[in-house]
Amino acid sequence: MKEAIVVRNLRKNFGEKVVHDGVSFTVYDGEAFVIMGPSGTGKSVLLKQIAKLIEPDEGEISVYGMDVLKLKNEELEKFRETLTYVFQSGALFDSYPVWYNVAFYLIEKKGVKKKIAREKASYYLSLLGLSGTEDLYPSELSGGMRKRVAVARALCMNPKCILFDEPTSGLDPVMTAILDRLVLRLKREFSKTCVVVSHDVTSAFRIADRIAILFNGKIVEIGTPDEIKRSENPVVKQFINGEPEGPITAVLERKNG
Numbered sequence: 001m002k003e004a005i006v007v008r009n010l011r012k013n014f015g016e017k018v019v020h021d022g023v024s025f026t027v028y029d030g031e032a033f034v035i036m037g038p039s040g041t042g043k044s045v046l047l048k049q050i051a052k053l054i055e056p057d058e059g060e061i062s063v064y065g066m067d068v069l070k071l072k073n074e075e076l077e078k079f080r081e082t083l084t085y086v087f088q089s090g091a092l093f094d095s096y097p098v099w100y101n102v103a104f105y106l107i108e109k110k111g112v113k114k115k116i117a118r119e120k121a122s123y124y125l126s127l128l129g130l131s132g133t134e135d136l137y138p139s140e141l142s143g144g145m146r147k148r149v150a151v152a153r154a155l156c157m158n159p160k161c162i163l164f165d166e167p168t169s170g171l172d173p174v175m176t177a178i179l180d181r182l183v184l185r186l187k188r189e190f191s192k193t194c195v196v197v198s199h200d201v202t203s204a205f206r207i208a209d210r211i212a213i214l215f216n217g218k219i220v221e222i223g224t225p226d227e228i229k230r231s232e233n234p235v236v237k238q239f240i241n242g243e244p245e246g247p248i249t250a251v252l253e254r255k256n257g
């Protein structure tokens with residue numbers, strides 16, 4: 001299997017706070033890889049390091065053979081075309097209408113004519129159940145709609161690999177199922193590599209080829225959904241069963257004094 005993302009021995013602190021204390025894993029080409037873990041364990045920070053938005057203190061990250069920490073000029077541009085990060089918040093440009101947000105990269109970076117770019121934007125918006133929103137402004141959309149526009153924008157860039165930061169938080173169950181189906185379609189029909197940070201256990205089991213559980217600075221388990229369901233690891237068990245008592249609570253209580 002071809003390696004898409006390789007993370008080796010990643011360490012990241014913010015001041016005294018240790019967020020990653022030696023995180024290693026590999027994501028394979030065409031895989032749907034879900035990262036789960038309690039709030040504040042560093043899932044977003046992990047994605048942002050892979051996307052070269054935050055620098056790690058130590059470790060190595062490679063994306064399709066590119067050394068992410070050493071990228072410069074053309075290679076950086078190639079990296080940005082290979083991998084796209086979908087922000088949790090959507091991070092849209094408020095002064096542009098929806099279609100221009102989606103088509104921004106095509107028009108501004110690739111010089112695609114506005115008419116063609118708009119058609120492409122409409123196609124990707126339709127995949128996300130957003131037909132007819134082209135001329136609205138982000139402020140006129142619900143939070144869930146903004147999230148979906150951000151996904152359409154990522155698809156419009158046609159990257160090999162998409163990092164989704166909690167794409168289904170704040171979405172209703174039907175919209176969650178639609179987004180899950182889209183991730184599966186991206187994988188099966190378009191051979192994309194998808195890395196998804198999620199809190200939603202049902203959604204994770206539905207889409208993942210493999211799931212990694214991040215806790216207390218480390219990956220405590222990686223496995224297929226079946227392996228994760230059968231895991232005897234107390235952290236994994238507490239997390240996927242949503243139990244109030246267990247090792248996760250004990251660590252949180254210790255940290256909070």
Ligand SMILES: Nc1ncnc2c1ncn2[C@@H]1O[C@H](COP(=O)(O)OP(=O)(O)OP(=O)(O)O)[C@@H](O)[C@H]1O
Pocket residue numbers: 014017019037038039040041042043044045046
């Ligand atoms: N730029 C930053 N400066 C300082 N601390 C930060 C910064 N970004 C994140 N942190 C801290 O790093 C830790 C991990 O944050 P992160 O957002 O990655 O958690 P998460 O697992 O994605 O949480 P959630 O599931 O709640 O979204 C948190 O304690 C957070 O406060």
